[in-house]
Ligand SMILES: Nc1nc2c(c(=O)[nH]1)N(C=O)[C@@H](CNc1ccc(C(=O)N[C@@H](CCC(=O)O)C(=O)O)cc1)CN2
């Protein structure tokens with residue numbers, strides 16, 4: 309329903325901006341953007357601002373009942389996911405702007421003895437630089453204060469702070485994703501900057517990264533930018549999208565038409 313609404317809105321966009329907003333299920337397999345049938349084959353992360361706005365509007369249009377159902381479904385799938393089961397320290401986020409609500413899973417995780425964190429924009433002047441996030445320990449009921457974007461954050465004073473390499477799993481909000489687990493965020497680059505160390509030191513401790521989204525945030529294809537950190541998986545109310553393995557990519561390139 310929400311997707312149909314997006315399609316209706318999309319009709320007023322320029323042709324080059326149409327396809328990422330269309331439900332992929334409405335196209336034939338040959339036309340789904342993977343093999344060139346899609347006029348919008350790939351989408352750079354430095355998107356036209358209008359595309360980000362449309363994707364954000366799509367998730368905001370979901371009804372409260374749909375939000376609850378999606379949140380419950382994602383929690384149900386993740387409770388049994390091996391990354392969640394194995395992780396002790398897990399970063400969540402406080403939902404804003406129609407994002408899928410991870411708080412049912414947060415409550416469950418807290419009951420199961422997991423140590424939960426929320427992102428906080430650079431709480432102090434530290435060597436962990438500008439435009440990055442810390443992760444602050446959070447228990448349901450803790451005091452919160454809005455950050456500069458109006459998103460509630462736990463107050464950092466006296467709380468345990470963690471950097472990403474101390475976490476086992478980071479659940480990430482997103483604005484758009486594709487089935488290769490590429491992510492478009494709000495455009496601040498906070499997660500990418502905070503995880504940039506993973507590009508330089510591959511053997512460095514790496515948290516598992518799972519994007520959480522509504523199905524209506526799926527786009528045909530995102531061309532990753534050089535700073536983009538790929539996710540291990542994306543979970544929606546419908547399914548878990550796992551990052552294709554190197555083996556899958558090899559097979560795909562062998563069968564792809566030259
Ligand atoms: N729930 C949640 N928490 C999060 C993020 C997120 O995406 N979701 N972030 C993910 O990185 C960080 C915050 N990043 C954000 C980046 C831009 C905007 C935003 O609304 N920008 C406005 C412009 C506002 C302005 O310039 O003052 C906009 O795009 O309209 C919000 C959060 C950390 N916490």
Ligand SMILES: Nc1ncnc2c1ncn2[C@@H]1O[C@H](COP(=O)(O)OP(=O)(O)OP(=O)(O)O)[C@@H](O)[C@H]1O
Pocket residue numbers: 353354491492493494495496497498499500501502504533535
């Ligand atoms: N590792 C990095 N170092 C410096 N700048 C970066 C890095 N990663 C991203 N940026 C900058 O951040 C800006 C926004 O990046 P991008 O559009 O990928 O953000 P995003 O992933 O959508 O946002 P967010 O992570 O906050 O949800 C880019 O213009 C880029 O210049």
